[in-house]
Amino acid sequence: MAASRGAGDGPGFAVAPRPPYSRPSVLALVGAGGFLGTLCRWGLRRLVGERGGWPLATLVVNLVGAFVLGLLLEALSHHRDEGLRRALRLGLGTGFCGALTTYSTFAVEVVMLADGGNRLLALLYPCVTVAGGLLLALAGVLLAGRGSRAQRGAAAAPGAVGDAA
Structure with missing residues:
Protein backbone atom coordinates (compact mmCIF):
# COMPACT_ATOMS: atom_id res chain seq x y z
CA MET A 1 0.00 0.00 0.00
CA ALA A 2 1.41 3.37 -1.00
CA ALA A 3 1.84 6.05 1.62
CA SER A 4 -0.40 9.02 1.14
CA ARG A 5 1.30 12.24 0.19
CA GLY A 6 0.46 15.72 1.36
CA ALA A 7 0.11 18.78 -0.85
CA GLY A 8 3.76 19.75 -0.45
CA ASP A 9 5.28 16.24 -0.70
CA GLY A 10 5.66 15.77 -4.42
CA PRO A 11 6.96 17.58 -7.47
CA GLY A 52 -21.23 56.50 43.14
CA GLY A 53 -22.03 52.93 42.13
CA TRP A 54 -20.97 53.69 38.55
CA PRO A 55 -18.36 51.16 37.26
CA LEU A 56 -16.16 53.98 36.01
CA ALA A 57 -12.96 51.99 35.41
CA THR A 58 -14.61 49.62 32.94
CA LEU A 59 -16.37 52.51 31.22
CA VAL A 60 -13.07 54.39 30.84
CA VAL A 61 -11.11 51.43 29.43
CA ASN A 62 -13.86 50.58 26.96
CA LEU A 63 -14.16 54.19 25.78
CA VAL A 64 -10.39 54.64 25.47
CA GLY A 65 -10.19 51.35 23.56
CA ALA A 66 -12.91 52.47 21.14
CA PHE A 67 -11.06 55.75 20.50
CA VAL A 68 -7.71 54.04 19.91
CA LEU A 69 -9.30 51.47 17.59
CA GLY A 70 -10.93 54.29 15.60
CA LEU A 71 -7.54 56.02 15.28
CA LEU A 72 -5.88 52.81 14.16
CA LEU A 73 -8.64 51.96 11.70
CA GLU A 74 -8.28 55.24 9.86
CA ALA A 75 -4.53 55.63 10.20
CA LEU A 76 -3.68 52.15 8.96
CA SER A 77 -6.39 51.48 6.37
CA HIS A 78 -5.03 53.47 3.43
CA HIS A 79 -1.92 51.40 2.76
CA ARG A 80 -0.87 47.76 2.56
CA ASP A 81 -1.03 45.77 5.78
CA GLU A 82 2.67 45.02 6.11
CA GLY A 83 5.74 46.04 8.07
CA LEU A 84 5.18 48.72 10.70
CA ARG A 85 1.48 49.04 9.85
CA ARG A 86 0.89 45.35 10.50
CA ALA A 87 2.94 45.51 13.71
CA LEU A 88 0.87 48.48 14.95
CA ARG A 89 -2.39 46.78 14.04
CA LEU A 90 -1.44 43.57 15.79
CA GLY A 91 0.37 45.03 18.78
CA LEU A 92 -1.92 47.99 19.50
CA GLY A 93 -5.21 46.89 17.96
CA THR A 94 -5.43 43.17 18.63
CA GLY A 95 -3.08 42.96 21.62
CA PHE A 96 -3.31 46.20 23.59
CA CYS A 97 -6.91 47.21 22.86
CA GLY A 98 -8.11 43.62 22.99
CA ALA A 99 -6.73 43.24 26.51
CA LEU A 100 -7.54 46.78 27.65
CA THR A 101 -11.22 46.61 26.77
CA THR A 102 -13.56 44.15 28.40
CA TYR A 103 -17.01 43.08 27.35
CA SER A 104 -17.25 40.32 29.94
CA THR A 105 -16.63 42.63 32.93
CA PHE A 106 -19.05 45.14 31.42
CA ALA A 107 -21.77 42.47 31.11
CA VAL A 108 -21.21 41.22 34.67
CA GLU A 109 -21.37 44.78 36.00
CA VAL A 110 -24.69 45.43 34.24
CA VAL A 111 -26.16 42.28 35.81
CA MET A 112 -24.75 43.20 39.23
CA LEU A 113 -26.26 46.69 38.99
CA ALA A 114 -29.66 45.26 38.07
CA ASP A 115 -29.52 42.55 40.74
CA GLY A 116 -28.41 45.12 43.31
CA GLY A 117 -31.57 47.12 42.72
CA ASN A 118 -29.95 49.93 40.73
CA ARG A 119 -32.06 49.37 37.62
CA LEU A 120 -31.73 52.93 36.29
CA LEU A 121 -27.95 52.69 36.32
CA ALA A 122 -28.21 49.18 34.85
CA LEU A 123 -30.06 50.75 31.90
CA LEU A 124 -27.90 53.88 31.59
CA TYR A 125 -24.51 52.16 31.81
CA PRO A 126 -24.87 50.09 28.60
CA CYS A 127 -26.35 53.06 26.74
CA VAL A 128 -23.49 55.35 27.76
CA THR A 129 -20.92 52.65 26.98
CA VAL A 130 -22.25 51.87 23.49
CA ALA A 131 -23.10 55.45 22.48
CA GLY A 132 -19.86 56.78 23.96
CA GLY A 133 -17.85 54.03 22.29
CA LEU A 134 -19.38 54.78 18.89
CA LEU A 135 -18.79 58.52 19.29
CA LEU A 136 -15.21 58.07 20.45
CA ALA A 137 -14.44 55.58 17.68
CA LEU A 138 -15.77 58.14 15.20
CA ALA A 139 -13.68 60.85 16.88
CA GLY A 140 -10.61 58.63 16.48
CA VAL A 141 -11.38 58.07 12.80
CA LEU A 142 -11.89 61.80 12.23
CA LEU A 143 -8.74 62.78 14.12
CA ALA A 144 -6.58 60.28 12.26
CA GLY A 145 -8.17 61.31 8.95
CA ARG A 146 -7.40 64.94 9.68
CA GLY A 147 -3.78 64.04 10.40
CA SER A 148 -3.39 61.97 7.24
CA ARG A 149 -4.95 64.72 5.10
CA ALA A 150 -2.48 67.22 6.59
CA GLN A 151 0.41 64.85 5.80
CA ARG A 152 -0.78 64.36 2.22
CA GLY A 153 -1.16 68.14 1.81
CA ALA A 154 2.35 68.78 3.13
CA ALA A 155 3.78 66.09 0.82
CA ALA A 156 2.02 67.63 -2.19
CA ALA A 157 3.20 71.19 -1.41
CA PRO A 158 5.77 72.71 -3.81
CA GLY A 159 9.30 72.18 -2.54
CA ALA A 160 8.32 69.19 -0.41
CA VAL A 161 10.82 66.38 -0.09
CA GLY A 162 10.50 64.14 -3.12
CA ASP A 163 9.08 66.95 -5.31
CA ALA A 164 10.35 66.55 -8.88
CA ALA A 165 10.28 70.31 -9.60
Whole structure:
Protein backbone atom coordinates (compact mmCIF):
# COMPACT_ATOMS: atom_id res chain seq x y z
CA MET A 1 0.00 0.00 0.00
CA ALA A 2 1.41 3.37 -1.00
CA ALA A 3 1.84 6.05 1.62
CA SER A 4 -0.40 9.02 1.14
CA ARG A 5 1.30 12.24 0.19
CA GLY A 6 0.46 15.72 1.36
CA ALA A 7 0.11 18.78 -0.85
CA GLY A 8 3.76 19.75 -0.45
CA ASP A 9 5.28 16.24 -0.70
CA GLY A 10 5.66 15.77 -4.42
CA PRO A 11 6.96 17.58 -7.47
CA GLY A 12 4.78 20.38 -8.74
CA PHE A 13 3.29 21.12 -5.35
CA ALA A 14 4.00 24.40 -3.63
CA VAL A 15 4.29 24.53 0.12
CA ALA A 16 1.88 27.11 1.49
CA PRO A 17 3.45 29.73 3.76
CA ARG A 18 2.53 29.66 7.43
CA PRO A 19 -0.55 31.76 8.14
CA PRO A 20 0.38 35.06 9.82
CA TYR A 21 -1.39 34.20 13.08
CA SER A 22 0.89 31.19 13.62
CA ARG A 23 4.19 33.04 13.24
CA PRO A 24 6.15 33.55 16.47
CA SER A 25 6.73 37.25 15.72
CA VAL A 26 2.99 37.86 15.37
CA LEU A 27 2.24 35.97 18.56
CA ALA A 28 4.93 37.99 20.36
CA LEU A 29 3.46 41.30 19.14
CA VAL A 30 -0.06 40.40 20.20
CA GLY A 31 1.21 38.99 23.49
CA ALA A 32 3.28 42.08 24.31
CA GLY A 33 0.38 44.38 23.44
CA GLY A 34 -1.96 42.20 25.47
CA PHE A 35 0.37 42.32 28.47
CA LEU A 36 0.51 46.13 28.34
CA GLY A 37 -3.26 46.43 27.82
CA THR A 38 -3.97 44.17 30.78
CA LEU A 39 -1.52 46.11 32.93
CA CYS A 40 -3.21 49.41 31.97
CA ARG A 41 -6.67 48.02 32.73
CA TRP A 42 -5.48 46.76 36.12
CA GLY A 43 -3.86 50.13 36.89
CA LEU A 44 -6.93 52.10 35.86
CA ARG A 45 -9.18 49.88 37.93
CA ARG A 46 -7.00 50.48 40.99
CA LEU A 47 -6.79 54.21 40.29
CA VAL A 48 -10.39 54.92 39.29
CA GLY A 49 -12.52 52.09 40.71
CA GLU A 50 -16.21 52.88 41.13
CA ARG A 51 -17.74 56.29 41.73
CA GLY A 52 -21.23 56.50 43.14
CA GLY A 53 -22.03 52.93 42.13
CA TRP A 54 -20.97 53.69 38.55
CA PRO A 55 -18.36 51.16 37.26
CA LEU A 56 -16.16 53.98 36.01
CA ALA A 57 -12.96 51.99 35.41
CA THR A 58 -14.61 49.62 32.94
CA LEU A 59 -16.37 52.51 31.22
CA VAL A 60 -13.07 54.39 30.84
CA VAL A 61 -11.11 51.43 29.43
CA ASN A 62 -13.86 50.58 26.96
CA LEU A 63 -14.16 54.19 25.78
CA VAL A 64 -10.39 54.64 25.47
CA GLY A 65 -10.19 51.35 23.56
CA ALA A 66 -12.91 52.47 21.14
CA PHE A 67 -11.06 55.75 20.50
CA VAL A 68 -7.71 54.04 19.91
CA LEU A 69 -9.30 51.47 17.59
CA GLY A 70 -10.93 54.29 15.60
CA LEU A 71 -7.54 56.02 15.28
CA LEU A 72 -5.88 52.81 14.16
CA LEU A 73 -8.64 51.96 11.70
CA GLU A 74 -8.28 55.24 9.86
CA ALA A 75 -4.53 55.63 10.20
CA LEU A 76 -3.68 52.15 8.96
CA SER A 77 -6.39 51.48 6.37
CA HIS A 78 -5.03 53.47 3.43
CA HIS A 79 -1.92 51.40 2.76
CA ARG A 80 -0.87 47.76 2.56
CA ASP A 81 -1.03 45.77 5.78
CA GLU A 82 2.67 45.02 6.11
CA GLY A 83 5.74 46.04 8.07
CA LEU A 84 5.18 48.72 10.70
CA ARG A 85 1.48 49.04 9.85
CA ARG A 86 0.89 45.35 10.50
CA ALA A 87 2.94 45.51 13.71
CA LEU A 88 0.87 48.48 14.95
CA ARG A 89 -2.39 46.78 14.04
CA LEU A 90 -1.44 43.57 15.79
CA GLY A 91 0.37 45.03 18.78
CA LEU A 92 -1.92 47.99 19.50
CA GLY A 93 -5.21 46.89 17.96
CA THR A 94 -5.43 43.17 18.63
CA GLY A 95 -3.08 42.96 21.62
CA PHE A 96 -3.31 46.20 23.59
CA CYS A 97 -6.91 47.21 22.86
CA GLY A 98 -8.11 43.62 22.99
CA ALA A 99 -6.73 43.24 26.51
CA LEU A 100 -7.54 46.78 27.65
CA THR A 101 -11.22 46.61 26.77
CA THR A 102 -13.56 44.15 28.40
CA TYR A 103 -17.01 43.08 27.35
CA SER A 104 -17.25 40.32 29.94
CA THR A 105 -16.63 42.63 32.93
CA PHE A 106 -19.05 45.14 31.42
CA ALA A 107 -21.77 42.47 31.11
CA VAL A 108 -21.21 41.22 34.67
CA GLU A 109 -21.37 44.78 36.00
CA VAL A 110 -24.69 45.43 34.24
CA VAL A 111 -26.16 42.28 35.81
CA MET A 112 -24.75 43.20 39.23
CA LEU A 113 -26.26 46.69 38.99
CA ALA A 114 -29.66 45.26 38.07
CA ASP A 115 -29.52 42.55 40.74
CA GLY A 116 -28.41 45.12 43.31
CA GLY A 117 -31.57 47.12 42.72
CA ASN A 118 -29.95 49.93 40.73
CA ARG A 119 -32.06 49.37 37.62
CA LEU A 120 -31.73 52.93 36.29
CA LEU A 121 -27.95 52.69 36.32
CA ALA A 122 -28.21 49.18 34.85
CA LEU A 123 -30.06 50.75 31.90
CA LEU A 124 -27.90 53.88 31.59
CA TYR A 125 -24.51 52.16 31.81
CA PRO A 126 -24.87 50.09 28.60
CA CYS A 127 -26.35 53.06 26.74
CA VAL A 128 -23.49 55.35 27.76
CA THR A 129 -20.92 52.65 26.98
CA VAL A 130 -22.25 51.87 23.49
CA ALA A 131 -23.10 55.45 22.48
CA GLY A 132 -19.86 56.78 23.96
CA GLY A 133 -17.85 54.03 22.29
CA LEU A 134 -19.38 54.78 18.89
CA LEU A 135 -18.79 58.52 19.29
CA LEU A 136 -15.21 58.07 20.45
CA ALA A 137 -14.44 55.58 17.68
CA LEU A 138 -15.77 58.14 15.20
CA ALA A 139 -13.68 60.85 16.88
CA GLY A 140 -10.61 58.63 16.48
CA VAL A 141 -11.38 58.07 12.80
CA LEU A 142 -11.89 61.80 12.23
CA LEU A 143 -8.74 62.78 14.12
CA ALA A 144 -6.58 60.28 12.26
CA GLY A 145 -8.17 61.31 8.95
CA ARG A 146 -7.40 64.94 9.68
CA GLY A 147 -3.78 64.04 10.40
CA SER A 148 -3.39 61.97 7.24
CA ARG A 149 -4.95 64.72 5.10
CA ALA A 150 -2.48 67.22 6.59
CA GLN A 151 0.41 64.85 5.80
CA ARG A 152 -0.78 64.36 2.22
CA GLY A 153 -1.16 68.14 1.81
CA ALA A 154 2.35 68.78 3.13
CA ALA A 155 3.78 66.09 0.82
CA ALA A 156 2.02 67.63 -2.19
CA ALA A 157 3.20 71.19 -1.41
CA PRO A 158 5.77 72.71 -3.81
CA GLY A 159 9.30 72.18 -2.54
CA ALA A 160 8.32 69.19 -0.41
CA VAL A 161 10.82 66.38 -0.09
CA GLY A 162 10.50 64.14 -3.12
CA ASP A 163 9.08 66.95 -5.31
CA ALA A 164 10.35 66.55 -8.88
CA ALA A 165 10.28 70.31 -9.60
